[in-house]
Amino acid sequence: MSAPNLKVTIAGIEFANPILTASGTFGYGEEFNEFIDLSRLGGIVTKSITRYERMGHPPPRTAETASGMLNAIGLANVGVDIYIEEKLPFLRNLGCRIIVNVAGFEIEDYLYVIDKLNGHPEIDMIELNISCPNVKGDGLEFSSNPEIAYDCVHKVKQVCDFPLMPKLSPNVSDIKVIAKACEEAGADALSMINTLFGMAIDPFTRKVRLSNIVGGLSGPAIKPTALAAVYKAAAVVKIPIIGIGGIMDYRDVIEFLLAGATAVQFGTANFIQPDCTIKAIDNLYKYLLENSIEDINDLIGKVITT
């Protein structure tokens, strides 16, 4: 058998392999440069950037839970101007795809940031963090309502030079409806899932474990939820899906591909094992070889359900 193919294509962009890093778990890429060969990754999704710099929530910002992690960092980031000035140059010519995650609290925020990012050749794609509260609307997440999600994605799509990938929240009654709304609004791909709402309390001190009281749950605890979300969404949209949620190794990657994802993002796993992505790429290749699978694309959506 010839060397198996690991390449996947999303929104016309070819990725060397389906392994990406999830926003907020990989900084701006440079933090991991001393641990792994970044050029081997399929892509890097950088930490959510916003219109202005944000200092984030006071500590404690994280808590360990059963097979998971709660976080309420509060979208701490340098803001789009410093991002372009200081962070983007490092990402130039890294040899892997660069996806910029953009967050906002009103549609104008997204439009402002996208306008600033337009024209920068380092960027391959935009991931739209629509799991933020819409402060000009009812304060609910943009991703929680199909009309609002549609409106947001539609407006951003009009001005965005890059392929656009909304990142969906699992905190909704039916993710299929949101996925469909985003596709109709012009999304080129979808990523899912963002973190689940969560909370932890110290039973002895009676105190909450996060300063923000509630936070986002990630890690292996949410993998089954993520897998089901990908499976359900893949059944109703034609655009590619990037699966996220508790992926720790190549076996998890295969599960997500089988459920219908074209690629995946490693998140919390980066905190535990900085080289988890590289190991997964190597092991994925071995898996294809050992199972005589010529093309990784042959796994996508091929879960056996009967």
Next chain:
Amino acid sequence: MFRRAFSIYDYDPENDVVDILYKVVGKGTRLLSKIQANNILDVLGPIGNGFPLPGKDDRSVLIAGGVGVPPLYLLAKQCCTGGFDPQRLTFLCGLTSESEIPMVARVKTLPISFYLSTDDGSAGFHGFVTSLFEQKLADGDIRDDYVIYTCGPEPMLAVVQQLARKHNKRCYLSLESVMPCGVGTCLGCVVKKAGENKYLRVCREGPVFDSQEVEL
């Protein structure tokens, strides 16, 4: 699930051995305590900065609270073996009771001035190590030219920080924090930067900070 951050207690460069001294406080440290000889551990490090060594003419006071002993022991040892006059080092250590005295066994082997306090008065000075420190200041045992190095629980560090400010002393704090990643990306282990709307990462910019740099 996450790695646990520990300070380095001792280092033997000839045999490539690093010691850590930890207290079993939760699930992670309990699991760690079950590790047998010859088991292989996955270790990421060293990460972060260390204490700046005192100048040859400086006098230093090292103030340790409980689990804050290890990094200060190593600092004291480095000073003693690095040609620093041991007479210029004073080590104050606060423990909860005499049952914790094994924690300072190595400190006591160093030729430096060592004073102990226990919360319950079962050994040494009765009270917090910060009270012992205040007494030493009042007695004139610790004078103006002393540099403070400290590590321990945050409430203790906050008191030391206040005393350092009050007595106009240079002070270095080694902070403890839950560090999910340890490499500067998760932004979980932050501490407020003094006078600015910014947080500093304990794992990258620290764990040692000039006490004027941070708000506890």
